[in-house]
Amino acid sequence: MTALPYVDGNMLDGPLGEVFAVDLSSATARCANCGTPGPVAGLRVYSHAPGLVGRCPTCVEVMLRLVRAPDRAWLDLRGATFLQFPMPPDRPR
Amino acid sequence: MGIVTPGFQGRPRAEAPDLPPGQYLTPDFPVLSAGPTPRVPRDQWEFVISSETGTEYRWSWDEMMALPQETPTVDIHCVTRWSKLGTTWRGVSLDTLLDGVDTAADYALAHSYGGYTTNLPLEDLRDGQAWLVHTYDGDDLPAEHGGPARLLVPHLYFWKSAKWVRGIHLTVEDTPGFWETAGYHDYGDPWREQRYQGD
Numbered sequence: 001m002t003a004l005p006y007v008d009g010n011m012l013d014g015p016l017g018e019v020f021a022v023d024l025s026s027a028t029a030r031c032a033n034c035g036t037p038g039p040v041a042g043l044r045v046y047s048h049a050p051g052l053v054g055r056c057p058t059c060v061e062v063m064l065r066l067v068r069a070p071d072r073a074w075l076d077l078r079g080a081t082f083l084q085f086p087m088p089p090d091r092p093r
Numbered sequence: 094m095g096i097v098t099p100g101f102q103g104r105p106r107a108e109a110p111d112l113p114p115g116q117y118l119t120p121d122f123p124v125l126s127a128g129p130t131p132r133v134p135r136d137q138w139e140f141v142i143s144s145e146t147g148t149e150y151r152w153s154w155d156e157m158m159a160l161p162q163e164t165p166t167v168d169i170h171c172v173t174r175w176s177k178l179g180t181t182w183r184g185v186s187l188d189t190l191l192d193g194v195d196t197a198a199d200y201a202l203a204h205s206y207g208g209y210t211t212n213l214p215l216e217d218l219r220d221g222q223a224w225l226v227h228t229y230d231g232d233d234l235p236a237e238h239g240g241p242a243r244l245l246v247p248h249l250y251f252w253k254s255a256k257w258v259r260g261i262h263l264t265v266e267d268t269p270g271f272w273e274t275a276g277y278h279d280y281g282d283p284w285r286e287q288r289y290q291g292d
């Protein structure tokens with residue numbers, strides 16, 4: 001096979017956008033295995049599988065799994081210690 | 094459900110097989126993978142069954158190949174809805190591997206090179222229902238299909254047939270594996286269409 005066996009995390013925008021109200025395309029996630037933070041868009045996503053598997057680009061451990069049934073979805077983020085999102089500045093009180 | 098298009102694969106409807114519900118027939122052998130493909134040299138390969146008491150039973154490649162070999166021809170059913178009929182493999186029955194293993198465990202957790210895991214009841218590995226296979230259709234099992242050796246448990250959805258299998262932990266308690274902890278069914282019987290939890 002000449003094609004890369006994975007695609008980049010930008011492909012998660014649609015599937016995760018179905019689950020979250022926030023835009024994850026600009027989120028940062030930290031790998032629970034090696035501790036490296038990086039953009040969700042930088043994950044290596046294996047999509048030729050029963051679900052989507054997002055792996056750390058540094059250590060290749062699993063950071064995210066998303067399984068979509070016709071009427072349900074499961075998101076497993078145990079491989080990520082945090083997700084960081086850009087937010088609008090707090091309004092002064 | 095279970096629709097088989099007449100003429101698909103050039104076979105008339107009268108010869109069309111009975112597929113599990115929701116499956117379609119494919120003449121291809123799709124490659125599914127949740128991660129990079131491990132490359133395991135045979136001289137470094139080993140297969141380990143560990144019992145619930147911690148006893149380990151190990152086979153090198155040569156030791157495994159010296160065991161009695163079988164050539165099962167079976168239908169396989171992937172949870173992503175393709176089925177492939179009459180696939181021929183060669184390998185060692187799990188009955189042979191479990192023959193000398195002293196255990197009172199009810200469950201098995203298969204684990205693979207690369208980190209994949211999948212769980213199943215130990216009884217589903219016995220009685221001629223499961224094999225450790227190293228040959229597909231007369232050729233060495235390619236790495237993308239799980240070589241040098243994979244599990245073959247054709248009566249369950251194919252995610253239970255762990256590619257690159259390295260060993261089996263025998264356990265008293267059921268321990269859900271890679272897909273079973275992420276929404277997929279704990280048992281995965283294709284004829285009862287047990288795809289997801291609660292199916």
Ligand SMILES: [Zn+2]
Pocket residue numbers: 031032033034035036056057058059060061
């Ligand atoms: Zn990492």
